[in-house]
Amino acid sequence: MALPYFKYERVEDVQQKLLSSAREGMRKVEMLDVRNATEYVLAEDVHSKRDIPQNDIAHFDGYAIKSEDTKLASFKNPLRFKIVKEIKLTERGSSYEISSGEVIYVPTGCELPQNADAIVPVESVEREGDYIILTRPIVRGFHVIHKGSDIRKNELVLRRGTIILGQHVKVLLDSGIFEVPVYKRPKVVVMPIGSELTNDPNERHKKLETHSYLISHLIEKNGGIAIQRAPIPDDPGLISEEVEEALENYDVIVTIGGASIGKMDFTWNEAKRIRRPRLEVRGIRVHPGRVTSVVLFEKPIIMLPGLIQSTLSGAIFILLPLIRFLAGLSPSPLYPKFMGKVKSVINIPEYKPFKRVRFVRRIGSVNNEEERFIDLLRYESFHSSVLLKADGIAIIPENIDEIPPSKTLMVYGVHGLF
Numbered sequence: 001m002a003l004p005y006f007k008y009e010r011v012e013d014v015q016q017k018l019l020s021s022a023r024e025g026m027r028k029v030e031m032l033d034v035r036n037a038t039e040y041v042l043a044e045d046v047h048s049k050r051d052i053p054q055n056d057i058a059h060f061d062g063y064a065i066k067s068e069d070t071k072l073a074s075f076k077n078p079l080r081f082k083i084v085k086e087i088k089l090t091e092r093g094s095s096y097e098i099s100s101g102e103v104i105y106v107p108t109g110c111e112l113p114q115n116a117d118a119i120v121p122v123e124s125v126e127r128e129g130d131y132i133i134l135t136r137p138i139v140r141g142f143h144v145i146h147k148g149s150d151i152r153k154n155e156l157v158l159r160r161g162t163i164i165l166g167q168h169v170k171v172l173l174d175s176g177i178f179e180v181p182v183y184k185r186p187k188v189v190v191m192p193i194g195s196e197l198t199n200d201p202n203e204r205h206k207k208l209e210t211h212s213y214l215i216s217h218l219i220e221k222n223g224g225i226a227i228q229r230a231p232i233p234d235d236p237g238l239i240s241e242e243v244e245e246a247l248e249n250y251d252v253i254v255t256i257g258g259a260s261i262g263k264m265d266f267t268w269n270e271a272k273r274i275r276r277p278r279l280e281v282r283g284i285r286v287h288p289g290r291v292t293s294v295v296l297f298e299k300p301i302i303m304l305p306g307l308i309q310s311t312l313s314g315a316i317f318i319l320l321p322l323i324r325f326l327a328g329l330s331p332s333p334l335y336p337k338f339m340g341k342v343k344s345v346i347n348i349p350e351y352k353p354f355k356r357v358r359f360v361r362r363i364g365s366v367n368n369e370e371e372r373f374i375d376l377l378r379y380e381s382f383h384s385s386v387l388l389k390a391d392g393i394a395i396i397p398e399n400i401d402e403i404p405p406s407k408t409l410m411v412y413g414v415h416g417l418f
Helices: 009-027 166-174 213-219 234-249 267-274 308-326
Strands: 029-033 060-063 079-086 103-104 118-121 126-128 131-134 154-156 177-181 187-192 223-227 253-255 280-281 295-296 301-305 334-342 355-363 375-377 392-398 410-414
Touching: 009 280, 009 295, 009 301, 009 308, 154 166, 187 213, 187 234, 213 223, 213 253, 213 308, 223 234, 223 280, 234 253, 234 267, 253 308, 267 295, 267 301, 301 308, 334 355, 334 392, 355 410
Parallel strands: 079 103, 187 223, 187 253, 253 301, 334 375
Antiparallel strands: 029 177, 060 103, 060 118, 079 131, 126 131, 280 295, 295 301, 334 410, 355 375, 355 392, 392 410
């Protein structure tokens, strides 16, 4: 049977098709204990279930008092107030009540007793036995933190799309919220394909498979849960069996290798044989990474090329945007790092209708913008060491075959990589 030709679709079109499919049911929501929800993304707006603080509370250690009783206090007319109770933080201040001429000692954060509307700090008064001596009037609300002054009941606390961090956990718990709806992290199985591969360092006659460690790391850093599989031999029946099993148990299937049109590249044909796909993409207009392919049933199979720079490029433009969207994040894993000037002319005549991904090294001064030059690193697509030497990537747009000296390019980082 003749192997299919590549069609090389625009990346933007492929992303749009995949994300549209995700909106139709692939994106899932679950309820999580707030204390286990850090790094997840909120799926709904969240409103406080109570006032914070829930009652008027003392801002200092001091004496709860009725401000009305202190109007006549002065150095010439000191007033004496009887200490009728000393409350502990473990007690509810509202269980007690003061009358005129009385005070109750309260620690910082304790709710005020009934009838009290101000706090006299301990350092502001003289104490004589069971009495305090007050020599100035106290205004209503003095050193009182009022009910709901921080957050009101039913107030919007966090918006949908917020990535939950430690400070959010604290405020949610304070607001009486112990479970939140979040976007479920997609379970992504990573399946390297190739009879020449092994994950056992002792099998020295085979090549140690390492691509899946990088791709799994990127999946985890971009909102997914990665499950690595041992390499699958170049056996059509076995590839089909493994992919079908993965479709039953995971949200996204990622294969690495075996997706081109060589004699031992069976992944594309075997994936299409499973059932009629809703979407199929045979190649993307990106170099390296052009043989990246997609077959979508109710779940997607993302087929990444086997050469590392191509693997990475396919992950950046196709796999990670899908993972991030499913997890509730903004789709692109790229973020701008800095602008850099090209030092000398760069010719890029190959794959002119494609986006070209180039690894970039910063040269010259980091702090001086005028001297922030960049160099486009030149490595074969199977070289891994470029990942250690690069500061980021540049994306050369379609239909450009030359970059003149001093041309400014945006250098991008990738979440989890640069």
